[in-house]
């Protein structure tokens with residue numbers, strides 16, 4: 589049976605007299621990767637900061653059954669986080685940062701070395717952080733979030749500044765830790781990357797939750813398209829539009845498929861007018877299109 593590790597209830601936040609979050613409610617199940625998505629300024633970072641008690645807010649945050657409030661949040665010891673920019677001290681080395689962050693236990697040293705290996709930080713971990721590039725700082729921030737093997741980790745745009753190899757390394761590490769039971773709440777504008785990671789999605793728009801769904805459900809409800817090349821695209825478009833096909837783009841001719849407007853119907857209509865279909869490709873809307881559609885509704 590699924591177990592809730594994070595519950596957010598009736599979360600409201602105003603900055604001055606401007607309300608930013610409106611009654612946010614959601615739950616995260618143990619061992620899931622949950623994507624928090626939405627346009628710039630939707631409120632994703634503010635939600636994460638409220639969960640982590642980095643800002644004061646109204647509402648209730650419960651982590652593994654324990655209430656966490658702005659003034660009392662011992663449970664946050666079991667939560668790792670990278671929100672906005674990692675806090676880096678220029679005159680300390682990467683390893684010193686990890687030493688500061690690691691919780692004291694017999695295996696602290698091993699845990700530090702393990703995260704260094706997992707994120708391939710070996711080459712520069714003993715250099716002073718003032719020499720680090722943006723991506724190197726970001727990787728150190730991720731290492732700091734994960735070094736204590738938290739039960740829950742909150743990552744705000746963790747792929748920012750990472751090269752393709754580092755992005756892949758991070759993806760593999762997140763998936764490995766998830767398989768070991770870690771829960772991840774992650775925001776990213778790189779939706780293709782999120783599609784490879786998240787199984788649950790929470791869509792935020794203008795400070796409100798507009799959709800809670802699973803990746804599979806969202807992708808299954810996606811629109812389907814067909815792209816065709818014909819002997820006469822102009823005439824084909826005219827004919828298909830008259831009978832109710834929706835033309836999404838003209839060159840190449842891309843049409844929306846529905847229960848009524850099927851490939852079979854399309855072929856029949858064109859064949860009757862002696863228009864030959866020379867090439868045909870099916871396309872499914874990707875995560876980006878589905879989310880843009882949700883936000884537009």
Ligand SMILES: Nc1ncnc2c1ncn2[C@@H]1O[C@H](COP(=O)(O)OP(=O)(O)OP(=O)(O)O)[C@@H](O)[C@H]1O
Pocket residue numbers: 603608626627628629630631632633634635
């Ligand atoms: N400290 C602050 N003071 C005033 N307004 C703020 C503050 N922090 C955030 N906001 C406002 O709250 C809204 C939500 O911001 P937030 O950073 O949570 O959005 P976001 O979804 O994370 O956006 P992005 O994808 O651009 O990071 C924005 O309108 C922002 O201007």
